[in-house]
Amino acid sequence: MARYYFDIYNCPQSIHDDEGSEFDSLDVAMQAAACSATEIETSLLAKGDTRDVVIEAVTVPTRWFCSSLTSMTIEQHVSRPRGSHSWSA
Numbered sequence: 263m264a265r266y267y268f269d270i271y272n273c274p275q276s277i278h279d280d281e282g283s284e285f286d287s288l289d290v291a292m293q294a295a296a297c298s299a300t301e302i303e304t305s306l307l308a309k310g311d312t313r314d315v316v317i318e319a320v321t322v323p324t325r326w327f328c329s330s331l332t333s334m335t336i337e338q339h340v341s342r343p344r345g346s347h348s349w350s351a
Contacts, residue, residue: 263284263285263286264284264285264287264288264291264321265282265283265284265321265322266282266283266284266285266291266294266319266320266321267279267280267281267282267319267320267321267322268282268283268294268295268298268317268318268319269317269318269320270298270299270302270315270316270317271315271316271317271318272313272314272315272316288319291319291321292319292330294319295317295318295319295329295330296317296330296332298317298330299315299316299317299330299331299332300332302315302317302332303315303332303333314331314332314333315331315332315333316329316330316331316332317329317330
């Protein structure tokens with residue numbers, strides 16, 4: 263198992279992970295980073311904050327590295343009368 267350190271950027275404040283977490287592989291660490299970024303992004307979006315969230319996962323000493331970028335937007339559309347969908351099968 264390798265220890266991965268997740269540093270978080272673009273939140274209200276950047277967070278440097280000094281403790282780290284152990285994962286069986288880089289793929290599993292990447293999935294954890296993506297899940298964490300999504301949770302943070304969802305929390306920010308609930309407050310009206312649409313900033314992107316970036317989590318960088320780094321191992322030491324081998325320096326494997328990956329990053330997860332999560333981005334959400336809120337779009338406002340002109341409303342349509344109920345039942346006037348224009349979907350086609």
